[in-house]
Amino acid sequence: MSDKSINLTLKIWRQKNANEIGHFETHPVKDISTDMSFLEMFDLLNLHIIKAGGVPIAFDSDCREGICGMCSMTINGNPHGPDRETATCQLHMRRFSDGDTIVVEPFRAKAFPVLKDLCTDRSSLDRMIAAGGFVSVNTGSAQDGNALPVPKQDSDLAMDAAACIGCGACVAACKNASAMLFVSAKVSHLGLLPQGAVEKERRVLNMVAQMDKEKFGSCTNTGACEAACPKAIKMENIARMNRGFFSASLTRR
Amino acid sequence: MLKLDSKIPGGPLEQKWETHKFQMKLVNPANKRKYSVIVVGTGLAGASASASLAELGYEVKTFTIHDSPRRAHSIAAQGGINAAKNYTNDGDSVYRLFYDTIKGGDFRAREANVYRLAEVSNSIIDQCVAQGVPFARDYGGLLDNRSFGGSQVSRTFYARGQTGQQLLIGAYQAMMRQVGLGTIKLFNRREMLDLVTVDGAARGIITRNLVTGAIESHVADAVILATGGYGNVFFLSTNAKACNGTAVWKAYKKGAGFGNPCFTQIHPTCIPVSGHYQSKLTLMSESLRNDGRVWVPKKVGETRPPAEIPEEDRDYYLERVYPSFGNLAPRDVSSRQAKFACDAGRGVGQSKMAVYLDFKDAIKRLGKAKIEERYGNLFQMYEKITDENPYEVPMRIFPAVHYTMGGLWVDYNLMSTVPGLHVLGEANFSDHGANRLGASALMQGLADGYFVIPYTIGDYLVGNKLPKIDASHEAFRAAEAEAKARTQKLLSIKGSQTVDEMHMKLGKLMWDHVGMSRNEAGLKKALIEIPKLRDQFWQDIRIPGEGMELNQELEKAGRVADFLELGELMAHDALHRTESCGGHFREESQTEDNEAKRDDENFAYAGVWEYKGQGKAPELNKEQLVFERIHLATRSYK
Numbered sequence: 074m075s076d077k078s079i080n081l082t083l084k085i086w087r088q089k090n091a092n093e094i095g096h097f098e099t100h101p102v103k104d105i106s107t108d109m110s111f112l113e114m115f116d117l118l119n120l121h122i123i124k125a126g127g128v129p130i131a132f133d134s135d136c137r138e139g140i141c142g143m144c145s146m147t148i149n150g151n152p153h154g155p156d157r158e159t160a161t162c163q164l165h166m167r168r169f170s171d172g173d174t175i176v177v178e179p180f181r182a183k184a185f186p187v188l189k190d191l192c193t194d195r196s197s198l199d200r201m202i203a204a205g206g207f208v209s210v211n212t213g214s215a216q217d218g219n220a221l222p223v224p225k226q227d228s229d230l231a232m233d234a235a236a237c238i239g240c241g242a243c244v245a246a247c248k249n250a251s252a253m254l255f256v257s258a259k260v261s262h263l264g265l266l267p268q269g270a271v272e273k274e275r276r277v278l279n280m281v282a283q284m285d286k287e288k289f290g291s292c293t294n295t296g297a298c299e300a301a302c303p304k305a306i307k308m309e310n311i312a313r314m315n316r317g318f319f320s321a322s323l324t325r326r
Numbered sequence: 327m328l329k330l331d332s333k334i335p336g337g338p339l340e341q342k343w344e345t346h347k348f349q350m351k352l353v354n355p356a357n358k359r360k361y362s363v364i365v366v367g368t369g370l371a372g373a374s375a376s377a378s379l380a381e382l383g384y385e386v387k388t389f390t391i392h393d394s395p396r397r398a399h400s401i402a403a404q405g406g407i408n409a410a411k412n413y414t415n416d417g418d419s420v421y422r423l424f425y426d427t428i429k430g431g432d433f434r435a436r437e438a439n440v441y442r443l444a445e446v447s448n449s450i451i452d453q454c455v456a457q458g459v460p461f462a463r464d465y466g467g468l469l470d471n472r473s474f475g476g477s478q479v480s481r482t483f484y485a486r487g488q489t490g491q492q493l494l495i496g497a498y499q500a501m502m503r504q505v506g507l508g509t510i511k512l513f514n515r516r517e518m519l520d521l522v523t524v525d526g527a528a529r530g531i532i533t534r535n536l537v538t539g540a541i542e543s544h545v546a547d548a549v550i551l552a553t554g555g556y557g558n559v560f561f562l563s564t565n566a567k568a569c570n571g572t573a574v575w576k577a578y579k580k581g582a583g584f585g586n587p588c589f590t591q592i593h594p595t596c597i598p599v600s601g602h603y604q605s606k607l608t609l610m611s612e613s614l615r616n617d618g619r620v621w622v623p624k625k626v627g628e629t630r631p632p633a634e635i636p637e638e639d640r641d642y643y644l645e646r647v648y649p650s651f652g653n654l655a656p657r658d659v660s661s662r663q664a665k666f667a668c669d670a671g672r673g674v675g676q677s678k679m680a681v682y683l684d685f686k687d688a689i690k691r692l693g694k695a696k697i698e699e700r701y702g703n704l705f706q707m708y709e710k711i712t713d714e715n716p717y718e719v720p721m722r723i724f725p726a727v728h729y730t731m732g733g734l735w736v737d738y739n740l741m742s743t744v745p746g747l748h749v750l751g752e753a754n755f756s757d758h759g760a761n762r763l764g765a766s767a768l769m770q771g772l773a774d775g776y777f778v779i780p781y782t783i784g785d786y787l788v789g790n791k792l793p794k795i796d797a798s799h800e801a802f803r804a805a806e807a808e809a810k811a812r813t814q815k816l817l818s819i820k821g822s823q824t825v826d827e828m829h830m831k832l833g834k835l836m837w838d839h840v841g842m843s844r845n846e847a848g849l850k851k852a853l854i855e856i857p858k859l860r861d862q863f864w865q866d867i868r869i870p871g872e873g874m875e876l877n878q879e880l881e882k883a884g885r886v887a888d889f890l891e892l893g894e895l896m897a898h899d900a901l902h903r904t905e906s907c908g909g910h911f912r913e914e915s916q917t918e919d920n921e922a923k924r925d926d927e928n929f930a931y932a933g934v935w936e937y938k939g940q941g942k943a944p945e946l947n948k949e950q951l952v953f954e955r956i957h958l959a960t961r962s963y964k
């Protein structure tokens with residue numbers, strides 16, 4: 074453990090609610106221990122704001138260990154900050170230097186309206202899952218778990234894709250605000266397994282249709298999504314999905 | 327007095343559930359859509375229940391605090407889920423899983439419920455595989471297993487270090503499928519603030535829309551709480567920040583008995599506390615104890631770095647004290663031993679409040695690649711937090727609050743003492759007794775939601791003629807008015823302390839006096855200090871902003887206000903139970919070698935507390951535990 078203290082200047086997006094226009098607000102913060110997490114620094118800042126009679130900065134977080142997908146800050150232009158494969162809540166202050174200025178904004182995308190300050194509404198991601206991101210199997214109708222062997226490699230690849238935490242950083246990182254990485258991760262996760270392959274064509278068509286409805290942009294393969302993703306979801310999922318979409322569109326009835 | 331009828335079906339243990347399923351009344355398929363059910367919570371328990379009930383045809387309304395149902399705290403479970411498949415051919419069976427769970431719980435759970443849990447465990451795995459949960463597999467394409475604490479067979483199914491995430495995504499997707507079909511109405515960013523009863527039966531809830539601040543009423547024929555555990559009463563715990571006790575606490579105040587509130591689990595392998603502003607503790611999955619060895623230096627005040635401490639100066643205390651279970655001794659036992667080592671001055675790290683978990687031998691035996699495959703994400707998480715590389719230096723770990731076995735009392739049908747109010751998952755008190763075995767919470771949450779409640783709720787709905795009501799009913803009007811008044815009251819105090827400051831103070835009180843080790847003097851002190859802190863809260867709390875907007879301080883304040891009451895009930899329960907059992911260690915009741923000493927003669931019951939009104943002492947009711955099949959034995963892992 075390093076345990077130093079640093080002083081920083083934060084420029085933070087403030088917006089009272091979805092209807093009002095936002096602005097940046099500057100907050101100097103002092104004596105930040107480098108062992109603190111980025112969100113703990115926000116806790117501390119909020120403590121000072123409240124003590125001084127102000128209104129604290131609203132931001133989302135829950136598990137604080139990189140798995141729930143709730144935290145969502147764009148830090149110096151990078152969704153989830155500068156580190157690869159790291160969610161905002163896992164970012165530590167040892168990553169910053171004394172005297173740095175840090176700009177913090179919400180995840181920005183048309184499909185993620187700002188609710189307040191750094192909180193956004195990402196339920197568009199849920200609606201895409203509702204459109205097709207599942208296996209149609211009712212409770213009680215399953216056969217024995219080992220009845221159908223699944224090659225380890227397929228299962229491992231499915232797991233790689235299933236590791237997506239639904240945070241939306243890929244969307245926020247994309248200049249077109251495309252949700253292709255998120256959707257393709259789901260299409261791959263389920264399509265790679267025999268249990269999910271049965272309805273893979275319907276799935277991809279329905280999820281893509283919903284994606285368009287939610288006003289996500291189109292994918293131009295810039296790769297910004299992969300760089301921002303805290304779970305190392307790969308662009309190859311997009312390629313896999315495009316193939317699947319193409320063949321599903323041709324055979325659609 | 328509460329009426330505690332456990333409704334355990336007659337007949338031999340192995341046939342109780344079958345018989346009961348046959349005897350319960352059915353709702354005919356066409357009539358199911360005439361019944362509406364509210365489900366609060368979308369963790370494993372709530373999501374699986376919502377999906378299964380909607381598939382059956384009920385009209386389901388599901389609520390979650392989070393922006394998306396997939397963010398429920400179940401997502402963070404790492405290690406795995408148990409089932410009695412015996413795929414490994416190492417002698418497992420439904421009976422053995424049942425026995426291990428009852429014994430692991432130190433004989434403080436209900437036999438019939440635990441047997442049913444073991445019985446449906448296999449269907450859970452099948453269901454999850456069918457949903458596309460990518461469990462770990464071997465090269466033959468079949469499912470792989472690992473071992474967990476408190477068991478000598480390999481029965482834990484896992485998906486890397488993200489089992490909870492994958493199981494929850496499975497349940498969430500099943501649920502979202504129903505949302506898409508219109509059979510579930512989903513209410514996200516809604517917090518339940520109260521339970522509404524009409525003629526004594528649960529008929530709905532009051533919620534706050536966390537975005538607009540609006541207080542709303544929701545009516546149904548039955549209510550299911552699947553709102554998780556209340557470990558955050560300690561402020562620092564492995565639970566996510568939003569985990570809370572509000573829903574169960576409000577239900578308690580409306581007449582639901584609270585079972586064994588003092589039974590909390592302290593998990594042995596967490597990353598130690600490092601600073602004052604630390605906001606939560608991070609668990610390192612117990613599965614690590616499959617390959618990691620726990621040790622402390624033999625010498626008090628050892629200063630050498632771990633690599634320079636030779637084998638003969640190390641005390642692998644779990645292997646020494648519990649030769650047959652070794653590093654896989656159950657959680658309560660392992661946590662206490664870590665505490666003893668640190669109390670004796672043999673702790674490690676800067677704070678001396680930690681022990682080593684060392685992978686050196688496993689890496690030598692299996693190679694780094696194998697360890698990485700098994701625990702890669704956990705090692706990475708550890709390094710991010712501590713800035714130390716666990717492949718090279720041993721992890722430092724210390725026990726932390728992790729799980730609450732206590733919760734609302736439920737009968738065999740998972741119904742509380744309030745008719746129509748059902749409680750699933752960690753929120754109920756049912757299956758884990760005084761200590762939960764690893765990989766059993768995920769099993770229980772999914773058992774409750776997929777395979778128990780879909781059967782038992784029908785029996786309740788058909789068996790009770792409920793009057794037709796809507797939100798204009800006076801009970802809803804009154805509850806809404808009360809919720810609004812409380813919000814106003816909180817906002818009007820405008821004191822000087824923040825919610826987190828108050829919460830930290832409560833957490834410290836709880837950890838010091840109602841934590842890993844408890845005694846009469848400490849508990850009595852807690853019973854004086856907690857009410858004092860509560861008074862301070864209601865006089866000096868500062869909540870900025872307004873009620874009719876997104877206001878996170880207000881959300882937290884409501885939860886902490888409830889924790890300040892719940893903490894007191896935990897202390898009452900811990901004080902009354904003068905025996906030690908499972909996670910509840912009373913210093914007055916221990917054997918010569920510091921093991922927990924149970925008192926079956928006087929305490930073989932579930933302690934169920936009843937709310938008696940503001941400012942009045944709660945009343946203790948007892949559900950005597952009857953063991954038909956197993957003999958109460960001293961729990962030994964030696």
Ligand SMILES: Cc1cc2nc3c(=O)[nH]c(=O)nc-3n(C[C@H](O)[C@H](O)[C@H](O)COP(=O)(O)OP(=O)(O)OC[C@H]3O[C@@H](n4cnc5c(N)ncnc54)[C@H](O)[C@@H]3O)c2cc1C
Binds near residue numbers: 392406516
């Ligand atoms: C770090 C960690 C690791 C774990 N690992 C394992 C493991 O490997 N194996 C295992 O078996 N168990 C494990 N557990 C335990 C297990 O994860 C939990 O006990 C289990 O997931 C609880 O599920 P649940 O559905 O009961 O509640 P939760 O998943 O906690 O869900 C609660 C839900 O209720 C909602 N809610 C709560 N209050 C309200 C309210 N007032 N109004 C509206 N909604 C509300 C929340 O939004 C959420 O949706 C672990 C626990 C932790 C903390």
Ligand code: SF4
Binds near residue numbers: 254
């Ligand atoms: S693909 Fe990556 S960035 Fe996108 S939602 Fe999933 S985890 Fe987040």
Ligand code: FES
Binds near residue numbers: 133137139140141238
């Ligand atoms: S808070 Fe859960 S992923 Fe960051």
